[in-house]
Amino acid sequence: MSLLDVSLVIDIPPFRGIERENLAELLSWARSERVEKDRTIFSQGEEAHSFFLLLDGHVRVVKVTPDGDQVIARYISSGELFGIAQALGLGSYPANAVAAVDCVVLSWPGSLWTTITEKYPTFATNTYKTVGARLQDAQDRIVEMATERVEQRVANAVLKLANQTGKKTDEGILIDFPISRQDISEMTGTTLHTVSRLLSAWENEGLVKSRRKKITVIEGHKLAVIAAGNSDK
Amino acid sequence: MSLLDVSLVIDIPPFRGIERENLAELLSWARSERVEKDRTIFSQGEEAHSFFLLLDGHVRVVKVTPDGDQVIARYISSGELFGIAQALGLGSYPANAVAAVDCVVLSWPGSLWTTITEKYPTFATNTYKTVGARLQDAQDRIVEMATERVEQRVANAVLKLANQTGKKTDEGILIDFPISRQDISEMTGTTLHTVSRLLSAWENEGLVKSRRKKITVIEGHKLAVIAAGNSDK
DNA sequence: ATCCAGGTTTGCGTTTCGACAAATTTTGAA
DNA sequence: TTCAAAATTTGTCGAAACGCAAACCTGGAT
Numbered sequence: 087m088s089l090l091d092v093s094l095v096i097d098i099p100p101f102r103g104i105e106r107e108n109l110a111e112l113l114s115w116a117r118s119e120r121v122e123k124d125r126t127i128f129s130q131g132e133e134a135h136s137f138f139l140l141l142d143g144h145v146r147v148v149k150v151t152p153d154g155d156q157v158i159a160r161y162i163s164s165g166e167l168f169g170i171a172q173a174l175g176l177g178s179y180p181a182n183a184v185a186a187v188d189c190v191v192l193s194w195p196g197s198l199w200t201t202i203t204e205k206y207p208t209f210a211t212n213t214y215k216t217v218g219a220r221l222q223d224a225q226d227r228i229v230e231m232a233t234e235r236v237e238q239r240v241a242n243a244v245l246k247l248a249n250q251t252g253k254k255t256d257e258g259i260l261i262d263f264p265i266s267r268q269d270i271s272e273m274t275g276t277t278l279h280t281v282s283r284l285l286s287a288w289e290n291e292g293l294v295k296s297r298r299k300k301i302t303v304i305e306g307h308k309l310a311v312i313a314a315g316n317s318d319k
Numbered sequence: 320m321s322l323l324d325v326s327l328v329i330d331i332p333p334f335r336g337i338e339r340e341n342l343a344e345l346l347s348w349a350r351s352e353r354v355e356k357d358r359t360i361f362s363q364g365e366e367a368h369s370f371f372l373l374l375d376g377h378v379r380v381v382k383v384t385p386d387g388d389q390v391i392a393r394y395i396s397s398g399e400l401f402g403i404a405q406a407l408g409l410g411s412y413p414a415n416a417v418a419a420v421d422c423v424v425l426s427w428p429g430s431l432w433t434t435i436t437e438k439y440p441t442f443a444t445n446t447y448k449t450v451g452a453r454l455q456d457a458q459d460r461i462v463e464m465a466t467e468r469v470e471q472r473v474a475n476a477v478l479k480l481a482n483q484t485g486k487k488t489d490e491g492i493l494i495d496f497p498i499s500r501q502d503i504s505e506m507t508g509t510t511l512h513t514v515s516r517l518l519s520a521w522e523n524e525g526l527v528k529s530r531r532k533k534i535t536v537i538e539g540h541k542l543a544v545i546a547a548g549n550s551d552k
Numbered sequence: 553a554t555c556c557a558g559g560t561t562t563g564c565g566t567t568t569c570g571a572c573a574a575a576t577t578t579t580g581a582a
Numbered sequence: 583t584t585c586a587a588a589a590t591t592t593g594t595c596g597a598a599a600c601g602c603a604a605a606c607c608t609g610g611a612t
């Protein structure tokens with residue numbers, strides 16, 4: 087276990103409002119770990135032994151159905167908590183978490199959850215805000231799936247990824263981790279074929295530029311128009 | 320404000336584990352109210368002034384999209400908390416809540432949220448468990464919408480309603496509040512026409528029996544088979 | 553530099569389901 | 583009882599998107 091400098095984490099949302107010395111204690115309880123790309127951090131159904139904070143990288147949270155279909159629940163960006171089953175009173179993880187790139191992850195034993203939240207209510211409050219935001223997000227996605235067509239959903243997914251994790255380049259905004267057509271189809275409930283067709287079409291119109299596992303958003307506002315459902319008709 | 324007897328609520332999940340006298344205090348802070356069918360309890364976007372416990376009845380939680388489409392987020396049954404925006408750090412309600420039948424509702428001023436959770440951590444924990452369960456539920460619904468066909472989703476929705484709120488009758492299990500084809504379509508992301516066709520077909524096969532705003536599940540296991548996707552092929 | 557596996561594109565037939573339309577039934581109110 | 587509004591049923595048509603198949607890139611490994 088390596089010692090972490092408090093200054094590395096003092097700014098990130100889950101720890102906002104916690105005093106420096108308390109934060110030091112919190113960190114002393116954590117384990118820091120490098121996770122290489124494509125490694126599984128925890129698995130669906132596995133007993134929830136720990137909860138996590140992503141210090142660096144991107145993590146994909148994936149649900150697998152009984153007949154093997156995969157659905158991407160969300161991408162975690164650095165600074166976010168994940169695998170917080172204990173906060174929700176769950177005994178086991180409800181999804182797989184896989185490193186989308188090489189990552190650095192902090193983890194705490196789940197058994198500490200109660201201790202920590204009792205001692206640091208600010209942390210608890212922050213966490214529940216996160217949970218609230220995710221519930222919101224999930225509800226919004228349900229609405230989206232129920233009311234919007236595939237084209238809109240894919241446009242939306244690409245835009246969200248670009249906003250959440252995009253790096254500015256001279257061509258536009260590049261999603262800064264490798265993401266395949268398949269991945270996007272698993273975020274939007276469609277097939278990789280349909281996603282491929284859409285991206286090709288958009289590329290022809292100059293809205294995006296994409297290569298293998300790379301997507302750059304060029305005309306975000308036009309994508310937003312598509313996402314809103316005013317594609318042409 | 321009428322005084323409530325503690326024994327009326329001591330058994331319901333959100334209050335499990337709270338001592339009688341504390342519960343009395345909690346109740347003394349609440350307002351009890353009768354809400355008649357089709358009345359709106361709170362509206363999407365409205366400032367979250369209160370949080371609620373449904374003592375009796377059924378409440379429909381509905382999201383409305385910018386272009387007027389409605390999506391039913393969930394049905395609340397008696398004994399459940401709802402409108403708990405404060406628990407999630409939200410300033411306003413993210414959906415409408417409408418009484419599906421005549422209801423009895425307890426409400427607390429949102430400003431008491433912090434006080435209450437600090438004084439009664441058990442209540443807080445219970446609440447977060449609820450939130451966790453709902454997040455789970457939402458995620459599952461996303462997976463369902465992403466991977467299953469309309470027929471499966473509708474079968475699932477009917478089954479869930481029957482399990483959650485069904486009353487045993489001599490014909491089968493009757494969903495015990497009025498629910499239209501339109502409602503079911505708004506739970507499953509389809510149209511009332513498609514729902515109508517499905518219910519008609521199932522009625523012909525003897526799986527369900529339905530009248531205007533009434534559905535009785537007769538052969539639940541067969542419905543479950545459809546929900547699992549083994550309809551025929 | 554070459555090769556190969558995984559990722560992507562594209563075509564085509566098929567299915568599912570939504571859109572529109574119209575008839576019919578049901579229920580509650582006058 | 584009669585009537586009107588709301589809910590439901592049913593038919594037809596067409597579009598959206600999936601499944602399957604095959605070809606084609608592309609970039610990393612050797």
